[in-house]
Amino acid sequence: MPGFGQIPASRRGTEVHFAPPFPVAGPLLAPSPAWTGEAASGFSSSPSDPERTTAKPAARLLVPPGQFYKKKLNVGVAAAANDGGTLIGGIDRVRFRYEGATVDVLEPSAFTFPDSNGNEVTYWGYWVTLSKLPGTVGEAQLYAEVVPADATMQARVIGPYSFFPAKKLHDAEYTVDPDDAVSSTNFHSFDDALAQVKSDAAANPRVTFKKAMNNVAMSFIPPTFTPSGYVTVEAKAPVTFGRTALTTTASVDSDSNLRPRLNGLWLKGGNITVDYAYVDNLYSEGGKEFVLDGITMTNSRGPNALWRGGPYWTGSRVRNSPYFLEVSASNLENIAVAASLVRGGVFANLSRDIFADVRCLVGTRVETHDDTPFNDDAPAFTVHYTGTQSTATIARSGTVDPNNATYTFKWGGNSASFTVGKQPADYAGTDADGYLFAEVVDFINTVLASQDSGWSATLNDTQGRRASSGSLAGLKAQGFGDTNCKSAPLDIVSSFDAHGDWYQQRFNTISENVIAYDNVAYDMQSQNIFISSTSDAKDFVFFNNALGNDPVGSDYFSETSVFSQIGRSGTATTISHVVIAHCSMPNQTLSFRNDGVPSTFDSYCLVANNALRGLVKNGTAPIDAKITGNHLLAGSNPLAEAVATTTGGSATDLFADFTIGDFLPAGALLSNLKVPVVTRNQAGVQRLPVAPAGAI
Structure with missing residues (x-):
C-alpha cells in the first residue's frame, strides 16, 4: 500500500482529466428527495455538535468545503480517539449526513487519487463519495458525526459544510x-x-x-x-x-x-x-x-x-x-x-513557526528548518570613546527587538540619546530618530563627535539590519544597561531571538480538536510538538509523525536543551484527551509540564509507543494519563507513571538515517517490539501483532 500523502507535487502543472471510472473513495451519498436545492432543506432538523463535557474524537475534513461538482466528489474525514490506551478501533463509525440522507463508514481506508498536478497521493481517513440527486442542483449541507468506541466519550459533529451539485463545474x-x-x-x-x-x-x-x-x-x-x-x-x-x-x-x-x-x-x-x-x-x-x-x-x-x-x-x-x-x-x-x-x-528551508495552530496536518514533509541567521549574534557596529572624560558608556533600552529602542550615551557628566523604531513609519523616516544601524553610527560620528571628538563608531553591519535588534554578545537580543566603551572598543551585535516550532498551540487560539498524522520532518532547529498554551488543550491527537532535529545545533539551539512539551509551567490549564502515539523523535525529549501551578492531565490522555530521546516531567503533581510502550535512548530514566518503557541505543543507531528523513527502525527498536496502538505505520503498511515503537 502506498504511503499516506508522501509524494510531492510536481513543480509544473499538467491538466488532469479523470479517466472513467471516476475513483470512488467510499459509499455513494446523494441528498435525500426532500432537498429542494436550498441549504438545509433536506433535513427535518439539522444536526448539532453537543457541548463538550468530556472527551471527544478529534475530527477534521480532508478536503476544502464549498466545492462544486457535476457528478461525484470524494470527501474524507480524518478522525481518531483513544479507546482505553489504543487508537485501534477508537472510532466506532463516522456517520455522514447529507441533506436528509445518511451513510455510516465503519472503518478508515487509504484512498489514492491524482492531485492537481497528476501525481498519485494517498491519505488515510473515513471517505464518502458525494453524488447528485437527479434533476436538482444547488447548495447542500454535509455533516459528519464521529462516534467514539469508548461509551464514556461524546460524539463530535462537524459541519455544516456546503457542497454544490451543479450542471456545470x-x-x-x-x-x-x-x-x-x-x-x-x-x-x-x-x-x-x-x-x-x-x-x-x-x-x-x-x-x-x-x-x-x-x-x-x-x-x-x-x-x-x-x-x-x-x-x-x-x-x-x-x-x-x-x-x-x-x-x-x-x-x-x-x-x-x-x-x-x-x-x-x-x-x-x-x-x-x-x-x-x-x-x-x-x-x-x-x-x-x-x-x-x-x-x-x-x-x-x-x-x-x-x-x-x-x-x-x-x-x-x-x-x-x-x-x-x-x-x-x-x-x-x-x-x-x-x-x-x-x-x-514538501516544505523546505523554513524558519520560525511551521504548522502552528493547524487544525488538520496530514502527510507533509519538512526538509530543513533553521533560525540561526536570525539568532546568532551578527556584527552591527563598534563604538569607542577616546576623549578626555574618565568614563563613557552606551546602553540600549527595551527587551528583544522592541518597537522603540533608545541608545543612551554617557561620558563624564554628559549624555545624549538616539531613538530607533521598527515600524513602517520609522523605516520611511517619518517617525523616531532612525531605523538602521548605519543611522546610529552616523549619529555617533557626527552629532556626538561634534560635542566631543573622542566619540567614534564603525559600521560592521553588511545586511542593512534595523537597530532595534542591537544587543551585546551572548545576551540573546536583549537590551543592555550602561556598558563601558572607554577602556576598549565595544562591539554591538544584532539578534532577533526568533525561534520556531514544528507544531505549536499558540496562546489564546485553538484549544480543541486538532489531528496530525503521517508527517515527516528532519534537520529542524525547533521544538517539535509544543502543546503548551495559556489555554486548555482538548482532543489533540498526534500519531505516526517522524520528527528529527539538527544534531549539530548552534549557539541558540541544542538537541539536549530544547524539548517538546505538553502543559505549561505555572498555568492551571486542562489537558484532556491529548494523544501522542507512534511518533519518532530521535533527538528530542518530551516533557510533561506539571510544575508550579500545574496543568491537569485527564485519563483520556495517552502517550504510547513513541521512540524518543527521553520522557520527563517537570513537577511533582500527578499525571493521570496512560504512558506506555515508549522507547527511550540509552541512559534515559523511565517515568514512574510509565509502564512498559524500554531503553537502549542512540539516535543514530535506532534509525536508518533520521538526519536525511529516513526513520526506518533499527537496533534496539527492532529488539524491543511492542503491541501497536495504531493499525498502520507511516508508510501505510499494516503493523504486525508486535512492532517497533515510533512512526514506522
Whole structure:
C-alpha cells in the first residue's frame, strides 16, 4: 500500500482529466428527495455538535468545503480517539449526513487519487463519495458525526459544510492573455479579469492564464467579493504572483500584501507560483478561506531574507485559516500558521513557526528548518570613546527587538540619546530618530563627535539590519544597561531571538480538536510538538509523525536543551484527551509540564509507543494519563507513571538515517517490539501483532 500523502507535487502543472471510472473513495451519498436545492432543506432538523463535557474524537475534513461538482466528489474525514490506551478501533463509525440522507463508514481506508498536478497521493481517513440527486442542483449541507468506541466519550459533529451539485463545474470562464484582444472574457491583467468576475457575480468562476507572466499583481480593488464556490485560478504556462520591490511608505505593511478583496480564491496547479520576496501576506478578507492547491510558494531572495531590516512581520503567509493541498513551499517563515488543513506537500528551508495552530496536518514533509541567521549574534557596529572624560558608556533600552529602542550615551557628566523604531513609519523616516544601524553610527560620528571628538563608531553591519535588534554578545537580543566603551572598543551585535516550532498551540487560539498524522520532518532547529498554551488543550491527537532535529545545533539551539512539551509551567490549564502515539523523535525529549501551578492531565490522555530521546516531567503533581510502550535512548530514566518503557541505543543507531528523513527502525527498536496502538505505520503498511515503537 502506498504511503499516506508522501509524494510531492510536481513543480509544473499538467491538466488532469479523470479517466472513467471516476475513483470512488467510499459509499455513494446523494441528498435525500426532500432537498429542494436550498441549504438545509433536506433535513427535518439539522444536526448539532453537543457541548463538550468530556472527551471527544478529534475530527477534521480532508478536503476544502464549498466545492462544486457535476457528478461525484470524494470527501474524507480524518478522525481518531483513544479507546482505553489504543487508537485501534477508537472510532466506532463516522456517520455522514447529507441533506436528509445518511451513510455510516465503519472503518478508515487509504484512498489514492491524482492531485492537481497528476501525481498519485494517498491519505488515510473515513471517505464518502458525494453524488447528485437527479434533476436538482444547488447548495447542500454535509455533516459528519464521529462516534467514539469508548461509551464514556461524546460524539463530535462537524459541519455544516456546503457542497454544490451543479450542471456545470464553472458557471463562468475568463482568460488572461496579453496577446489576445480585450473582451468581456479575456483580459491583459489579472486585476482586470477579477474586476469582471466581481461585476458578473459568478458563483464558481475560473480564470485561466494563457501565457507566462511574472510579478502579477493582486490589487486592493473594491468591492470585496465572496462567490458561492471559489474563484479558481489556473495557468497554461508559468505564472508568478508577486511584487518587484518593497514598499517604502509610512503606512502599515499591508501595502505589501497581495490583497485582491476576495474570499474563496483557489490557486491551482504547479504552473502557479507565489513569490514572497517583496510580499508580506496573501490576504483573505475572511468568510471563505483561500485554497493553495499544488502551487509553489517561495521567496526568491532566499531563506532568512530580511524584511525592512528584520524578520518578515507576517504572522502567517496566508491570512486567516487557508487550505494547503500538496504545495511546494521553500524559503519562508510562518508558512502555514492557523491553516484549516495542510495536506501533503514538501516544505523546505523554513524558519520560525511551521504548522502552528493547524487544525488538520496530514502527510507533509519538512526538509530543513533553521533560525540561526536570525539568532546568532551578527556584527552591527563598534563604538569607542577616546576623549578626555574618565568614563563613557552606551546602553540600549527595551527587551528583544522592541518597537522603540533608545541608545543612551554617557561620558563624564554628559549624555545624549538616539531613538530607533521598527515600524513602517520609522523605516520611511517619518517617525523616531532612525531605523538602521548605519543611522546610529552616523549619529555617533557626527552629532556626538561634534560635542566631543573622542566619540567614534564603525559600521560592521553588511545586511542593512534595523537597530532595534542591537544587543551585546551572548545576551540573546536583549537590551543592555550602561556598558563601558572607554577602556576598549565595544562591539554591538544584532539578534532577533526568533525561534520556531514544528507544531505549536499558540496562546489564546485553538484549544480543541486538532489531528496530525503521517508527517515527516528532519534537520529542524525547533521544538517539535509544543502543546503548551495559556489555554486548555482538548482532543489533540498526534500519531505516526517522524520528527528529527539538527544534531549539530548552534549557539541558540541544542538537541539536549530544547524539548517538546505538553502543559505549561505555572498555568492551571486542562489537558484532556491529548494523544501522542507512534511518533519518532530521535533527538528530542518530551516533557510533561506539571510544575508550579500545574496543568491537569485527564485519563483520556495517552502517550504510547513513541521512540524518543527521553520522557520527563517537570513537577511533582500527578499525571493521570496512560504512558506506555515508549522507547527511550540509552541512559534515559523511565517515568514512574510509565509502564512498559524500554531503553537502549542512540539516535543514530535506532534509525536508518533520521538526519536525511529516513526513520526506518533499527537496533534496539527492532529488539524491543511492542503491541501497536495504531493499525498502520507511516508508510501505510499494516503493523504486525508486535512492532517497533515510533512512526514506522
